[in-house]
């Protein structure tokens with residue numbers, strides 16, 4: 193079985209843990225309204241006012257004038273993320289993080305030792321709560337796709353198990369929008385054919401879906417039948433490290449897109465450094481509201497794990513696309529690949545020259561101090577990202 197573990201309102205929950213007096217207040221983490229910032233995370237109290245992530249902070253404050261807005265402390269969250277992953281690692285080495293607060297765990301080989309997957313998930317929930325004072329929602333299912341849906345169904349503090357013989361019964365009543373890749377456009381096209389639930393979709397002939405939606409239609413058919421054969425890939429074996437986010441609503445605002453991209457970049461750079469990996473190729477991924485997906489890549493002369501170098505490259509890739517005029521985005525992602533065989537050898541030579549070396553040194557010192565002190569000491573000044 194696979195477990196998908198996803199922290200509840202992660203950035204906001206970590207901040208509230210640091211300041212218990214905020215417990216019942218609507219709290220959000222994000223950029224300032226004056227700086228045209230966006231919300232990175234909102235507590236459940238804030239969500240009751242309609243505050244959502246990737247929403248302009250000015251809109252959030254209009255919806256909830258009492259909102260407690262806190263700046264993003266990426267290195268704090270990265271430190272806590274490391275502690276969460278250490279709890280996961282008690283039960284399996286097969287951990288595939290999707291972001292700082294979300295991971296797939298393949299526990300098939302662990303069940304003999306620790307009991308059924310559901311029992312492992314319950315232990316993880318308990319340990320995260322008792323040791324870190326945070327809440328994680330879990331989905332337990334025969335594959336990644338089902339586990340991910342399951343972890344989301346009962347948030348916050350969710351626990352949903354999908355038994356191998358209960359897949360159809362689990363999927364059938366859900367709206368098709370629960371499926372990967374069903375956004376506004378595909379959802380509307382399906383609705384026009386009277387397809388609203390996954391059960392409706394499952395009853396369609398595979399051939400019809402393929403004719404109507406191409407390759408994507410085949411994928412939909414497979415998902416509607418609960419089929420997903422992708423393995424859990426442990427990060428240290430991965431050929432690339434990437435992170436992407438799907439928006440609840442399509443987004444065209446360049447400021448929001450840049451803010452989200454910076455958040456993705458910080459997470460990816462942190463994961464590179466954590467695994468001692470340095471990559472040469474920086475990739476940007478865009479999916480438009482019509483479901484077209486494009487990727488853009490740029491290769492650097494020297495492999496890097498520095499937030500600043502990666503951000504410069506990936507933000508230029510985005511700016512180039514924005515300058516051409518692109519449709520609203522449904523998904524934004526970025527990643528780094530082309531890893532150095534021997535990461536340490538790359539640290540010599542001219543990489544240590546000038547500003548790049550300085551920026552790397554900042555990353556390393558911050559990571560190091562945060563690792564030693566549980567991650568609440570240093571944060572990267574947002575100002576150093578102003579290079580647009």
Ligand SMILES: [Mg+2]
Pocket residue numbers: 198199200201202293294
């Ligand atoms: Mg989460």
